[in-house]
Amino acid sequence: MIKVAVVGASGYAGQELIRLLYQHPNVDIKVITSRSNINERYDSMYGNYIKRSNLTFEVNDVDKICKDVDIIFLALPHGVASNIVTKDIISKAKIIDLGADFRISDLSIYENWYNTKHGNETLLKEDSIYGLCELNRENIGKYKLIANPGCYTTCSILSLAPIMDKSFIDKKSLIIDAKSGVTGAGRSLDISTHFTECNESIKAYKVASHRHTPEIEEQLSVIAGEDIHLIFTPHLVPMNRGILATCYIRLTEDIHIDDIYNIYREFYKDDYFVRLLNKGINPETKWVKGSNYCDIGINLDSRTNTLIVVGAIDNLIKGAAGQAVQNMNILFGLDETTGLEDIAIFPV
Amino acid sequence: MIKVAVVGASGYAGQELIRLLYQHPNVDIKVITSRSNINERYDSMYGNYIKRSNLTFEVNDVDKICKDVDIIFLALPHGVASNIVTKDIISKAKIIDLGADFRISDLSIYENWYNTKHGNETLLKEDSIYGLCELNRENIGKYKLIANPGCYTTCSILSLAPIMDKSFIDKKSLIIDAKSGVTGAGRSLDISTHFTECNESIKAYKVASHRHTPEIEEQLSVIAGEDIHLIFTPHLVPMNRGILATCYIRLTEDIHIDDIYNIYREFYKDDYFVRLLNKGINPETKWVKGSNYCDIGINLDSRTNTLIVVGAIDNLIKGAAGQAVQNMNILFGLDETTGLEDIAIFPV
Amino acid sequence: MIKVAVVGASGYAGQELIRLLYQHPNVDIKVITSRSNINERYDSMYGNYIKRSNLTFEVNDVDKICKDVDIIFLALPHGVASNIVTKDIISKAKIIDLGADFRISDLSIYENWYNTKHGNETLLKEDSIYGLCELNRENIGKYKLIANPGCYTTCSILSLAPIMDKSFIDKKSLIIDAKSGVTGAGRSLDISTHFTECNESIKAYKVASHRHTPEIEEQLSVIAGEDIHLIFTPHLVPMNRGILATCYIRLTEDIHIDDIYNIYREFYKDDYFVRLLNKGINPETKWVKGSNYCDIGINLDSRTNTLIVVGAIDNLIKGAAGQAVQNMNILFGLDETTGLEDIAIFPV
Amino acid sequence: MIKVAVVGASGYAGQELIRLLYQHPNVDIKVITSRSNINERYDSMYGNYIKRSNLTFEVNDVDKICKDVDIIFLALPHGVASNIVTKDIISKAKIIDLGADFRISDLSIYENWYNTKHGNETLLKEDSIYGLCELNRENIGKYKLIANPGCYTTCSILSLAPIMDKSFIDKKSLIIDAKSGVTGAGRSLDISTHFTECNESIKAYKVASHRHTPEIEEQLSVIAGEDIHLIFTPHLVPMNRGILATCYIRLTEDIHIDDIYNIYREFYKDDYFVRLLNKGINPETKWVKGSNYCDIGINLDSRTNTLIVVGAIDNLIKGAAGQAVQNMNILFGLDETTGLEDIAIFPV
Incomplete structure (x- = not known):
């Protein structure tokens, strides 16, 4: 089983990711974190998890979390991920970042559009790849830091x-x-x-x-x-x-x-x-x-x-959490469709 | 694999049933029927099945269908099922009826509220059971005709x-x-x-x-x-x-x-x-x-x-198709939750 | 023309009231106030008023406002009105309070359900009436403080x-x-x-x-x-x-x-x-x-x-702003339907 | 008062027109018609007119109706208006057509896109004008047949x-x-x-x-x-x-x-x-x-x-019924905004 952490599980992309990970046959969710809901049960925030999850929000301590899991999904506001991910962390756990920090390889364009300083140019240049699976499937497996595309x-x-x-x-x-x-x-x-x-x-x-x-x-x-x-x-x-x-x-x-x-x-x-x-x-x-x-x-x-x-x-699935799982499947050599075979639910 | 037919697959309950059956690990959908869409591909009516289903609507011939499958789900307007199901049919294939015909054991009450003659009192009395799983779980397995409850x-x-x-x-x-x-x-x-x-x-x-x-x-x-x-x-x-x-x-x-x-x-x-x-x-x-x-x-x-x-x-799941699958699981001795473990999807 | 002030015009009830007052043939809106949007143009908050209103939010100074208008509508959170309305104010301008403070004549019930101290028992007992027009039409005109009912x-x-x-x-x-x-x-x-x-x-x-x-x-x-x-x-x-x-x-x-x-x-x-x-x-x-x-x-x-x-x-009209105008019409001896004759708009 | 008929009052554009005409100070609605609801009360189809309208659907007899009214609004499927309007009719009552028949002056383009024969080229060429008020205000008054634009x-x-x-x-x-x-x-x-x-x-x-x-x-x-x-x-x-x-x-x-x-x-x-x-x-x-x-x-x-x-x-107002009233105002020399001064209703 792939041991997984979701950092920033309180937002909608994070929540959809948790749902997809629970129905993934090869995943064990070890840790979920949030900035402001520490110690709160997940099912008290999201009632769909009642009787299905005993997860409780923990502190966003990626340095510690990376030692206990195989992969960390980050679902954070832009500007945060590039300041907390390090070479050391990605040497211990792979990272799939659902945020914007590693999506744009041209640093000046990123900084100009996002109006912020990028936190880690080295990681951006050396260790990250743009995770649009249909385009970069062949190379994703070679990287430890996947920039999951926007919706x-x-x-x-x-x-x-x-x-x-x-x-x-x-x-x-x-x-x-x-x-x-x-x-x-x-x-x-x-x-x-x-x-x-x-x-x-x-x-x-x-x-x-x-x-x-x-x-x-x-x-x-x-x-x-x-x-x-x-x-x-x-x-x-x-x-x-x-x-x-x-x-x-x-x-x-x-x-x-x-x-x-x-x-x-x-x-x-x-x-x-x-x-x-x-x-x-x-x-x-x-x-x-x-x-x-x-x-x-x-x-x-x-x-x-x-x-x-x-x-x-579906902006939360192929546009966020589903593609993140698809990237994880590629990273871990699983069939790309594992855990992602849901037929669209209708009318809903 | 349980061989399945869905008679009346063009409505919403039928469609939700098809979706659940496709994700059920023990089911093989053999036949779907409809009154008015014969020979039409299912994915041309319901676009969520594109690339996922090659099913095509066939004629509602239950006498023939019952020979080829283990179970038939009926999703028909009230008054229809009781006129097409027979002792012979249920001796060949089990039936789960999502309609109203076999839900009410008191014939006069049924005929009064539904303003119609019931088509088969013998089946109603001898062979059917009300399939609210939480109440009748112990006895459902003894019957061949399950009246799936209303939503x-x-x-x-x-x-x-x-x-x-x-x-x-x-x-x-x-x-x-x-x-x-x-x-x-x-x-x-x-x-x-x-x-x-x-x-x-x-x-x-x-x-x-x-x-x-x-x-x-x-x-x-x-x-x-x-x-x-x-x-x-x-x-x-x-x-x-x-x-x-x-x-x-x-x-x-x-x-x-x-x-x-x-x-x-x-x-x-x-x-x-x-x-x-x-x-x-x-x-x-x-x-x-x-x-x-x-x-x-x-x-x-x-x-x-x-x-x-x-x-x-969810009226289409626990109130219709999901409970029908739950009844099927009971009938075939499967774990009641098989194929029904989806966590609610949110926000949707 | 009836000179009107709306205290608390930034909420939905206040906004609907402004709309109804603009289409009322006998009304001149003199002042609108808000706690937190002072000096902001009304049409910058509510784009439906562009080219229709030059109103700008002023400070909630009811003591001052009452000198310049004939009637003040209050659309405030509960507990506020009873602390700002006084005998002096209602001697100068009539008040229609869209909030809860004067709706319940039994003080202990009010204080118990609203978990707050009432601000002015004398006004409640002596000067206010419950403004459900269809019940109290005959007496509303005798009062200066009308408690507009809840939706x-x-x-x-x-x-x-x-x-x-x-x-x-x-x-x-x-x-x-x-x-x-x-x-x-x-x-x-x-x-x-x-x-x-x-x-x-x-x-x-x-x-x-x-x-x-x-x-x-x-x-x-x-x-x-x-x-x-x-x-x-x-x-x-x-x-x-x-x-x-x-x-x-x-x-x-x-x-x-x-x-x-x-x-x-x-x-x-x-x-x-x-x-x-x-x-x-x-x-x-x-x-x-x-x-x-x-x-x-x-x-x-x-x-x-x-x-x-x-x-x-319509909760914002008969349940709030419309009934407030209806009360105003009664107070000023106008036909009760003045400015309130809109046929429901459909489909909307 | 302008005597008005609405031919095709059962659709949404027709209904919105009725609502606007009722609140127009210079209009008296004399006749409403429909193909399939003859003798039905308007308020039984549209509940917003209960206690407000005694109108009953009459037969679509424009030849007769034109003698009793000053203006006829047509809200009909394309292809119908051009076959029922005649020189004689427009000599008796002005026409505002909310349908497509007289909107396109190039007959071949109309017939090609609408895949139908136009019913009356002479009227189209000689008597009709495109009623987008902001563009053709100056000339609308010279015509008896106004093609109200699409939404x-x-x-x-x-x-x-x-x-x-x-x-x-x-x-x-x-x-x-x-x-x-x-x-x-x-x-x-x-x-x-x-x-x-x-x-x-x-x-x-x-x-x-x-x-x-x-x-x-x-x-x-x-x-x-x-x-x-x-x-x-x-x-x-x-x-x-x-x-x-x-x-x-x-x-x-x-x-x-x-x-x-x-x-x-x-x-x-x-x-x-x-x-x-x-x-x-x-x-x-x-x-x-x-x-x-x-x-x-x-x-x-x-x-x-x-x-x-x-x-x-608003597609039903400026895109249909409102613009039709605006055209009527122009035709009858009224202020263009008469009966159309409603501020947008929000939130609705």
């Missing part, structure tokens, strides 16, 4: 990756109009996520300034082989879970949609968790909710010669 | 059963004020469940006339040892899943709440799927959603000497 | 008042099972009203302990001519607005439902804002949302000889 | 109109990513708008094929002075009301955002119902719900030199 990021990159290196797209034309359920905003109280303030309303937020922008750009630039700058606009949708990313890509040549399908099909041919939908079908977040799938629909607007790719994920 | 019914009976035979309750005082999510109304189109007609509104419906009333009364009467007549008021709540039953029972003596707790604790001491909450805690449907649990909270209003018991279930 | 309270009392003095009801049998939208919990941040914590779930809360209980009891006792003790159970429903109260009353005699209808019809014959629904029809909160109506449906469960009366209101 | 259309055009003739925009770059509440899909039953099918999920639909596309293009082409082809992608959002349009326009020169603001400010300087939000503020549909406003937020993504304009309306 919007996962959905956006998976929607666009297959065509990013194609000559027939206008690489300056990318627009991602993304929509997220409210769990994406976390469990911290804020007037914008007070029930009566966001229920029955939709808005765009952080227009042209959301921090997932540079993360998407960096990964797509790697594939494209050139610097990608794109427009990313997040919207808050009155629902609990789910992300939908509507992606617009201008084409520079006339392409048949079947050729696009073939490119995507080939690209994802070995990816269990990506489902390319049949022509004419576009994703709905309900069909991925509760699962680790990313559904992708492809449309070609022949009037404007524009590709419209729509992606959907 | 409101399961929640209401589990909330009240432990005290129904106590002398300190006023057996004429029972009131169940129940609230259900919209999946309870099924997938058939109706103006009352059109999104914009039921979203953001609550109402009582079928006041003093809902068909789950006699089902609750019959089961509670058995425990009480006398005829119980109670008030049952269902309400439609703008959410997908979940039932909450707020039950009022006048007491005829002064009882300490701890004594009530002890009675419930003893009654459910061997029931994995019933969770008696700590004093002062009442159920919320979110903590059972996606799970087979029934959560129960107990309150004593000393001002009026009234017990207020609140129960919560 | 659950208004709905519950209007549902039960007509029969409270009848000999055919069991006065010890009353149960009110009430359901409220989340605006009832206000705008203050709390984990229980965080979107993802209350969306798609229902729960009972403050079982046998909600503070609207004694308020309902006191008013019904007055009508009944004896002390009423009842059960009141509030539930939180995942929707923005609306209250539904399902009320159970055991009958001690056989009564025809038409007789009950006649009693209600007679009782409310002059009440514009009460709508007695046709037999067989029960209220839905959607049909009152945005209006000042209270809809009432009457059911007789002949099996248990129990009356089931269902009432529905 | 998505109104929001999209108002968001883009001010800059469409500017040389600094790339007129081939327009993308409108629009999100609508479910009332936009109407009251007709369909599995896609069954509560449990669309609640808690988001999807794109009719990608690159929605019929509002040519309507938006035609109007913007007029302003631009050249043929505009754009991408329009609608999404279904789990909420009752509201449309948000996120519009992307590439710039061909470096422009300061203040210059954009000045252009919009000047363009809408006389438009009561357009609210240009302060810099840094983007619309939320909650702030326009229940009102006739269109809120507009402007953002300049300097990284990609792209303008992101976000517009929000």
